[in-house]
Amino acid sequence: MHFLSRRLVMPNDLNFAGSLFGGRILEWIDEEAYIFAACQLDAKSLVTKHIGAISFETSAYQGDVVEFGLGVKAAGRSSLTVTCVVRNKQTKQTICIADDIVFVHIDADTRKPLPHGRTKEELDAIKLETPT
Incomplete structure (x- = not known):
């Protein structure tokens, strides 16, 4: 798991009880997972197909400060499945786990699935920069 990005919880991110709103964290997860998948595949024509548990x-x-840990779970012909763990930067406590986030690589013109040409083994070998 690579912790690649961080966000500061601001007042407009809170729910009525004063804690981070679940919808906001899901928005962040989708965005962070997309960025991770796009960088892994070196492609920007990806769509979110599914977010599991x-x-x-x-x-x-x-x-x-929350940080996002991301990893490749599986690679299909045109899909990439990612797992995301969100944790508190200071305490390292897990805030949220989003498993089975599936992205599909599509042709930008036809919007049809397009093979991305990468295997899980190739993706696991990619060295990622981690913020300090």
């Missing part, structure tokens, strides 16, 4: 473990609050 989502488990909320702990809360995050205003001022917390």
